[in-house]
Structures are given as structure tokens and as C-alpha cells.
Amino acid sequence: MRYGTIILLTFLGFIAVLGFIWFFILIQLKSYSQSLQSIEASFQGQSIGNQKQLIADFNQYLEKLDRTQKNHPYYSSVLAELANIIPAGVRLDSLSIDEKNQAVISGFAPQRSQVLILQDSLEKSKFFADVEKPLENLTKQTNINFNFKFKLLTEKLVNE
Numbered sequence: 001m002r003y004g005t006i007i008l009l010t011f012l013g014f015i016a017v018l019g020f021i022w023f024f025i026l027i028q029l030k031s032y033s034q035s036l037q038s039i040e041a042s043f044q045g046q047s048i049g050n051q052k053q054l055i056a057d058f059n060q061y062l063e064k065l066d067r068t069q070k071n072h073p074y075y076s077s078v079l080a081e082l083a084n085i086i087p088a089g090v091r092l093d094s095l096s097i098d099e100k101n102q103a104v105i106s107g108f109a110p111q112r113s114q115v116l117i118l119q120d121s122l123e124k125s126k127f128f129a130d131v132e133k134p135l136e137n138l139t140k141q142t143n144i145n146f147n148f149k150f151k152l153l154t155e156k157l158v159n160e
Contacts, residue, residue, distance in 0.1 A: 075097065081127045082095070086107075086121075087118055089109070089114060091108045094107075107145075107146060108145055110143060115137050116138075119131065122150060129153055130151045134147065
């Protein structure tokens with residue numbers, strides 16, 4: 001009988017040790033779970049903060065784009081005006097407009113009278129101001145390579 005009691009006590013001791021191990025593992029698991037949840041919440045908070053910043057930056061960009069678009073000159077009006085005032089037979093080779101709305105056109109005219117008509121039309125146009133007319137435009141009677149510099153009146157371009 002003594003032998004059965006020793007086995008029973010050993011078995012109960014083994015179960016007690018397993019119970020303590022199980023209890024210790026549960027405590028550790030709960031601790032790790034809480035740590036994981038706090039880390040996850042921390043990352044989510046950062047992600048939300050990052051998302052808010054990205055949205056704020058994007059909204060700021062859209063506002064800037066909207067302001068730019070509202071004040072953007074309609075250069076199609078300039079092209080239409082130039083198409084209307086260029087005399088027949090005159091070829092326009094280039095048009096450049098810088099960020100200060102200074103424009104330069106160059107081209108070819110078979111006759112000096114055509115260059116004079118174009119010059120007069122540029123000066124009378126409501127879209128252009130301060131037309132610079134180089135003397136080189138008028139030195140020859142025929143086959144003239146001309147150029148004009150002028151300022152675009154942006155208030156006309158925005159409102160047209």
C-alpha cells in the first residue's frame with residue numbers, strides 16, 4: 001500500500017506542477033496580449049496622424065491649384081486674337097509667353113506693308129500693350145523676317 005500512496009502523491013505533485021506551469025503561462029499570455037494591444041493602438045494612432053497630415057497637405061495643394069486655375073489666363077484668347085490680326089500671306093513662326101506674360105512673336109512677311117499692318121493691329125488690340133517694334137522689321141521692302149515683343153494684358157485674358 002505504501003507503494004500506491006507514493007505513486008498517488010507523485011501523480012498529485014506532477015499535476016500541481018503542471019497547474020502552476022499552466023497558471024504561469026496564462027499570466028504571461030495575458031501580459032503579452034496587453035503589450036501587443038498597446039503597441040497596435042500606438043501604430044494605429046500614428047497611422048491616423050499620418051493620414052490626417054497627408055489629407056491636410058492634399059487639401060492645401062488642391063486649394064493652391066484652385067487659386068491658380070481661377071487666375072490662369074486663357075491663352076486661347078491670345079491665339080484667336082493673333083489669328084484674326086495676322087494679315088493674309090504672313091507666316092507666324094513662333095510665339096513664346098513667359099511667366100510675366102511677356103510675349104514674343106516672330107515670323108515672315110513677303111511685303112513691308114504687311115508688317116506695318118500687323119504692327120498697327122498689335123498696338124490697337126485690347127489684349128496687348130507696350131508693343132516693341134524693332135527697326136529691323138522695316139529695313140527691307142520684301143521678304144522680311146520680323147519679330148515683336150509685347151505684354152499680354154492678363155486681366156483681359158482671365159475675364160474673357
